[in-house]
Amino acid sequence: MSNVIVNRVAEFLKRFPPFSFLEKEDLQAVAKSVEIQFLEKGETLFRQGEAARPHFFILKEGSIQLIETIQEKQEIKEICDEGDVFGVLALLGKRPYLLSSIATENALVYAIPVDVFEKILEKNSRVALFFAAGFAAGQVVVRQDLSQGQKARGEFKNPSGDHSLMIFSDQSEVKVSENVLRCRLNTSIREAAKSMANHQVSSIVLVDENGFPQGIVTDKDLRNRVLAEGISTENPISSVMTTPVITRKKQDGFSNLYLTMIRHRLHHLVLTEDGTTQSPVCGLISDHDIFLSMGNSPAVLIHALMNTEDISEMRKIRDRAEQMLLYYLENEVSMEFVSSVMTEINDLIILQAIQISKKVLDPKFPEFAETPFSFLSMGSEGREEQLLRTDLDNAILYQDVEESQREKAAEYFLALGIQITEILLACGFSPCPGKIMASNPEWVQPLSVWKSYFSEWILHPTQEALLRVSIFFDFRAVGPRKSIAEELTAHIYQQIGKKKIFLNFLAQNALSNPTPLGFFRDFVVEKSGEHKDQFDIKARAMMPLTDLARLLVLSHEVVGVNNTFKRFENLAQFEPNYEELFIQAGKAYEILMRMRALEGLKQGNSGRYLNPKTLGKLQRQLLKNTFAPISELQEIVQVRFQLDYFSK
Incomplete structure (x- = not known):
């Protein structure tokens, strides 16, 4: 060449x-x-x-x-x-x-x-x-990402380009099990299996009279080679062992040990004193040990979630994700990366909750086990912005069934919604104060009812309807059948096309949020109550940007983009005259997300309320800088949707 x-x-x-x-x-x-x-x-x-x-x-x-x-x-x-x-x-x-x-x-x-x-x-x-x-x-x-499939390819990126440091920032020494369960070659399968059960381990190493490894048998081997084949458990365990054994030294280091397991598709790696089969066994590493040693990296947390249906374990994994989140925030990692990682983790928890719940309910309602449905995440999770375990906003949308089955279908999907919600709450998420959750029968409905809901909100945009819109229009199907949600989205745009004036009502509502700064250019804080003298970063800074981005994206009929800073990215392409403003608005929103998440992790709450007096001079100025795009966007919306005339 x-x-x-x-x-x-x-x-x-x-x-x-x-x-x-x-x-x-x-x-x-x-x-x-x-x-x-x-x-x-x-x-x-x-x-x-x-x-x-x-x-x-x-x-x-x-x-x-x-x-x-x-x-x-x-x-x-x-x-x-x-x-x-x-x-x-x-x-x-x-x-x-x-x-x-x-x-x-x-x-x-x-x-x-x-x-x-x-x-x-x-x-x-x-x-x-x-x-x-x-x-x-x-x-x-x-x-370069850690997601599965096309969806998050552009999301799981570390802008520095140093992906290995991002993934393994908290690398520690791999844990080695030194008390390895052993048996002799002539031990019966039954005795070996009983020994594994008594010691609560998933493998046993077969050794000769010198303690040198001759083979290994795992739980999987017992299932596939003994039970599935109908072999007598009185046969010697050596008849179903994997041999020769792949061995390494304990001192070989993490990379070599893990790569050995990958190359040979091993769930267990036997360690010997000199790394060969001609020396005594001194340790064992399982893939579980490997994953634990890798700490709070996205790969480990995602893998762990995909391989557990233990709700308490899911809660622990989500707790570890919050530790990872703090590391990312403190180290100024891109918010696009951070929100994508946390969304992937939250989505996996939801998918596992769905799977666990269906296993319980499907035997009781077999006729609906295959009925297509979508679990809809809404609000911040729908926008892929839920970094902390704040309020749940979700619903269930299912395929219409025959009239004779409607009542039973409603019973099944409500029971499913209640079960899923309970699991999410057990994983540390907070309930929605307004009960907009899949445990509320009002928000567990077939497609025809959901279409009627949105048609009503669009055709008759009352104040209550517009409040619903701010939550429900950001829905995102997490699973398992996203095509039903796509059908609902198509209906929504069709209805908006029939009544364009709906966008004027939506614009009016977007401008109703309170201003962040007072007359003297200081933060507008709460005047009374539990949060007196605190600044509401959600209502006064984040919601105005969220509402404006949603309105403008809807006006351009952009489908499938829910995330606020991604909406601003799209708007910058659609409206090159305002490109710089939309870019600044997206950056402002990322800063606000970071500040709120850090405050929440620091205070152990949602991070919604900040005390301006505790902010340093630079922090105060940075926060104030994020407000500039809000007023400029509001002026554009005021003119574009003729709100001076519209409100008369």
């Missing part, structure tokens, strides 16, 4: 982690070894079940889908974009490919040899940890 091409390949790779973590000479070595492959639209790079090739891949141009085929039924598992690394799980495990890769348009792929990159993995811990984070989050495509 000529030097010109090598340099171009290196320049491209350098833009994307983990290649951005490589030393110059290593990057050049990788670039020299790359094989460039061109795929025409519809062409397959590798097929599910094929033996892993001696390469993994990074997409240079075009688009590639990763598809799983089960009983002739195909499902798209991932869509690869520029810079995405794929084919890695098969590479590290030396196993057949789990998915097929098909070019959906002409594509250019760089194939990177395994043997070249494995040397880098061994010496570059940042590269190793980057891959480890992706595997911990269960990704089939490795990219």
Whole structure:
């Protein structure tokens, strides 16, 4: 490969982690070894079940889908974009490919040899940890975010570009279990299983007379190799063991130990005194130990949530997420990244709550187990802005059923809503004072009723209706059937199109929020009550920006953008004359979110009320600076929606 091409390949790779973590000479070595492959639209790079090739891949141009085929039924598992690394799980495990890769348009792929990159993995811990984070989050495509799927690709980004530090900022030593459960090769399966149960462990190591490891048996082995196959439990445990055993030394270090587990698909790694099978067992590491050692990183918290249905454990994980949040806020991490991480964690808690609740209720209401429904997050969670566990605003939307089943369906979905709400409250979220929750029958309704609700609010925008709008218009379907929510969204825009004057009422309501500053340019504080002399950052600063962004986005018929600072980003593109103002408004909102979250974590509450006297001079000025876009936007809305004339 000529030097010109090598340099171009290196320049491209350098833009994307983990290649951005490589030393110059290593990057050049990788670039020299790359094989460039061109795929025409519809062409397959590798097929599910094929033996892993001696390469993994990074997409240079075009688009590639990763598809799983089960009983002739195909499902798209991932869509690869520029810079995405794929084919890695098969590479590290030396196993057949789990998915097929098909070019959906002409594509250019760089194939990177395994043997070249494995040397880098061994010496570059940042590269190793980057891959480890992706595997911990269960990704089939490795990219710079920790989400699953396209949705959060642009959201889980660290603007500094140092993704490994972001993910593993609190790396600690891996915990090793030194009291390893052992047995001899001739021990019966029944005796070994009983010993595992008595010691409450998920594995047992088989050793010879010298204590050298000969094999290992796990809970999974007992299920798959004994119970599923109907093997007698009087047979020796050695008949179902995994052998040879993969072993390492305790002193090998986190990266090497974890990468060994990844490469060999191990849930347990046996440690011996010299790292070989020819010395006594001295420890054991489980994947659970690994995840605990990695601390409060997004990958670990997400993985932990996906693998537990224990509500108390879910609460603990959400508590740990708050510790992570504090670290991010204090270190000035991008609010887009922070809110995306916290939204992903909150959404996973909701999805687990739905799953737990359905397991309880579906056997009692089997006729509705498959009825399509959406769990709607609203308010700050709907806008992907709920950093703290503030008030819940949510609802359930389900598919209309036959008239004869309506009453029973209402009973099922209300019971489901109550169960989900109780789990969320147990995880530390606060109840909505106005009872706008899925535990309230008014907000657990079929699609036809939800359509009538929104039609009524739009066609007859009373003050109460406009109050509902400020909460309900920011709904976001968390799961499990988002298509129903999309149908409701289409109905809303159709209704607004029929009654454009609704936006004038909405504009009037957006300007009704109290001003943040008084006549003498000082903070307007509460005059009485529990929060006397405190500044309401939500009502006087955040809500005006939220309401203005929602109004203007609705006026442009922008669908699917709920987040306030993302709404301002979109508006900057739609209205280039006001681009700078919208950019400043988005930044102002991010500052307000950060200030409120920090106050909430500091005080152990929602962070809604600040005491201006406790703010330093710079903090006070920063807060006041966020108010400037509010007044400018309100002036634009006043003129655009003819509110002087409209209010007469």
